[in-house]
Amino acid sequence: MSKSVAVLMGGVSAEREVSLNSGAACATAxxxxxxxxxxxxxxxxxxxxxxxxxxxxDAIFNALHGRWGEDGCVQGLLELLQIPYTHxxxxxxxxxxxxxMAKSVVAAAGVASPTGLIVKAKELDRGDPMPRPYVVKPPREGSSVGVRIVRxxxxxxxxxxxxxxxxxDLLVEPFVPGRELTVSVMGDRALAVTEIKPLGDGFYDYDAKYSDDSQVAAVHVIPAEVPESIYTQALDASLAAHKALGCRGVSRSDFRYDDTVKQPGELYYLETNTQPGMTSNSLVPEQARHAGxxxxxxxAWMVENAACDS
Incomplete structure (x- = not known):
């Protein structure tokens, strides 16, 4: 008899609608x-x-995104129930x-990242916490929820x-000019490097990630047209982040590639997403297709590699 799989989707985070779309796509697959x-x-x-x-x-496919579904909370419940789960x-x-915390752990593994600081939101009404341009984001949200660039x-x-x-609390980081790159990891394999070219205002925000509107969407260039050394560095850095954080299954790490001053330029790690989107616009399925x-x-691979930590 075939295995039974429960797909968890929706949830109560700011990414509920995306999770419903991810869950539906994965359930069909x-x-x-x-x-x-x-x-x-x-x-x-x-x-x-x-x-x-x-x-x-037999297994849980966790298609939840954002807080309570991606931050260890539901994972703790599944550990107590001893049901193997993906991601x-x-x-x-x-x-x-x-x-x-993620940047600190990944930096210890030798991956460069912009140096930021934590401020209270009310401090931003009093003035700039660092020279412009800079990025402001909630430190514990995903999918670019609440991100602002101050130029x-x-x-x-x-x-x-x-x-x-x-x-x-808000995380403030220097804005890194250049290009947006992302890499998916599947187990011990980095799949590909994609360059994301946002349309509209030029920022790959929540709408650009998930909208079908051509005015706000983004173009995905796979494989990214970057120097071979940068391509390899991005693959290696994403795998290093995956391992340093202790991820399993599938993750996706995002980078900025600054090629505005010199060649081949500098690569900077931004974050790792442990529950990447699986919608029709999502990057992980696209990179998987590129890998065949x-x-x-x-x-199916994710289900067969589902596990509990304890």
Whole structure:
């Protein structure tokens, strides 16, 4: 009999809609791979989730994104239930979700990253915490949720306009000019390097990642047209980040490539996503196709490599 797989999707984070799309795509792909699939829209009611997982499936496909689904919380519940699940475990998920901690761990593995600082949101109303241009982002969100670039000449709006709370922690980093690169890792293999060329205002934000609107979407160039040394460095750095954080299954690491001053330029690590998007616009399925894997084959591999940390 084929294996039973429960796909966790939805959730209560800012990335709920993307998770629903990812989950639906993965559920379809797993059915095509002959798994018996159930789909569970996860809420804050953990008792309801536990009940929905009875009888226990052979594996969980975790298609949740963002807080509570990607930061180690649901992973801890699945550890208690002892049901094998896809993607990273509790510690790796929590580390990668915290951008400051992740950069510290990855830097110790020899991967360069912009040096940032943590400020309270209310401090931004008092003036610039560093010379412009700089990037401001919540330190524990994914998919570019809440990211702002403050450039020379910008009128910086009050934090209330942006939606930040006065005592909310924010990560401020120097803006690295150049190009956006991303690399997916599958187990012990870095799949490919993609360059992301945003349209619209030139920033690969949440809308550019997931919108079908040609005015705000982005062009994905795979393989990225960069010097061979940079391409290899990006592959190596993504695998180093995956291992340093203790990730398993599939992850995706993002980089800035500054080729504006000299050649071949400098590569800077930004973050690792332990629950990458799996929608029709997503980068991991695209890189898997480039490596010769269909979405069904990719999802099946993830299920067959599902595990518990303990």
């Amino acid at each position: 797993l059915r095509e791979a002959n798994y018996r699939v159930s789909e569970i829209d996860v809420s804050r009611d953990m008792a309801a989730l536990v009940a929905a997982l009875e009888p226990a499936p 990273s475990g509790v510690l790796a998920s929590a580390l990668a979700m915290d951008k400051v 020379e000449g910008d009128n910086q709006p009050p934090i209330a306009v942006i939606g930040w709370q006065p005592d909310q 894997l269909s979405l069904s084959e990719l999802c």
